[in-house]
Amino acid sequence: MVLFRRSxxxxxxxxxxxxxxxxxxxxxxxxxxLGYISEIERGQKEASSELLASLxxxxxxxxxxxxxxxxxxxxxxxxxxxxxxxxPVPAPRPDVVASAA
Numbered sequence: 001m002v003l004f005r006r007s008x009x010x011x012x013x014x015x016x017x018x019x020x021x022x023x024x025x026x027x028x029x030x031x032x033x034l035g036y037i038s039e040i041e042r043g044q045k046e047a048s049s050e051l052l053a054s055l056x057x058x059x060x061x062x063x064x065x066x067x068x069x070x071x072x073x074x075x076x077x078x079x080x081x082x083x084x085x086x087x088p089v090p091a092p093r094p095d096v097v098a099s100a101a
Contacts (some may be wrong), residue, residue: 002081006043007073008052011066013041015059029058 016026023041027034032054039045040055047055056063 002074002077003043004070004074005040005046007070007077008047008066009041009043011069011073012055012059015061015066016041019059021059026055026058030054 016023023034023037026032027037030037030051032051036045036051037055040047040051052066053063056066
């Protein structure tokens with residue numbers, strides 16, 4: 001069974017580590033307890049939209065990028081669970097911004 005919260009936690013942890021930030025630093029910037037962020041990263045707690053926005057702000061990531069990465073990860077897990085050959089998803093490029101125009 002694919003859990004959104006687990007995929008979300010994985011993405012948030014990966015992005016935090018890429019930026020070389022500690023849980024303590026993200027906690028202070030997002031104004032969220034360190035323990036709660038840890039539980040979110042481990043997929044043990046659900047993040048509200050407000051909390052997720054605070055975490056994305058602390059990580060200097062657009063919410064849309066995080067949700068896109070989580071969506072891609074969930075799609076890959078679903079395909080694997082169904083026995084399908086997953087289609088590789090390209091890594092997001094932070095220097096490219098999608099336009100609604």
